[in-house]
Amino acid sequence: AQSVTQLDSHVSVSEGTPVLLRCNYSSSYSPSLFWYVQHPNKGLQLLLKYTSAATLVKGINGFEAEFKKSETSFHLTKPSAHMSDAAEYFCVVSDENFNKFYFGSGTKLNVKP
Amino acid sequence: GAVVSQHPSWVICKSGTSVKIECRSLDFQATTMFWYRQFPKQSLMLMATSNEGSKATYEQGVEKDKFLINHASLTLSTLTVTSAHPEDSSFYICSALRGALRGDTQYFGPGTRLTVL
DSSP, X not given: OOXXXXXXXXXXXXXXSOEEEOEEEEOSSOOEEEEEEEOTTSOEEEEEEESSXXXXXXXXXXXXXXXXXXXXXXXXXXXXXXXXXXEEEEEEEEOTTTOOEXXXXXXXXXXXX | OOOEEEXXXXXXXXXXXXXXXXXXXXXXXXXXXXXXXXXXXXOEEEEEEEETTSOOEEOTTOOTTTEEEEEXXXXXXXXXXXXXXXXXXXXXXXXXXXXXXXXXXXXXXXXXXXXXX
């Protein structure tokens, strides 16, 4: 079975400081991993994905994530937070055969001026 | 590209009535679509996988007779909540899978908020 654990339900940073949203996964095979962002009253938007190519994945809006097999982690980072980054972020793992997505519990990012 | 729409975006209905929600992939064909449910301040829970031209596959604990799914074309899947009750009130989100390879991306609709009185 596959699952993801997002270690922090809330993260608060100041504008211009780095962002780190943590995600650990569990999978019996080489997983595909995704990060999605959900702004209030808007649909989920794909930030980036890992599918067994380069372990450092760059996404939109300056976000990136690094796949670390030894640590079973796929943490999301951004060097400098912007007010518009305030949203809920979901780490997702897909299953091997049917591309079903399993969502983490989400991390709400708050950016302070 | 890769736009998924849902209709309606918001619906209020009386207990005991049925509600149909449409999910459309606007600029690509999707053999597979998914339906999720999201409770307030919670994550998305997969309800079912909808495959064009075949029966939907439901996740454990989801009543298939209550949540009817039809995937009649490569761009349209519908979810019908039958005999809705207040506990069915939730945010329903669909997604469409673009591609057929492992790791292909799901594109999500904006969601439908259902309130059952």
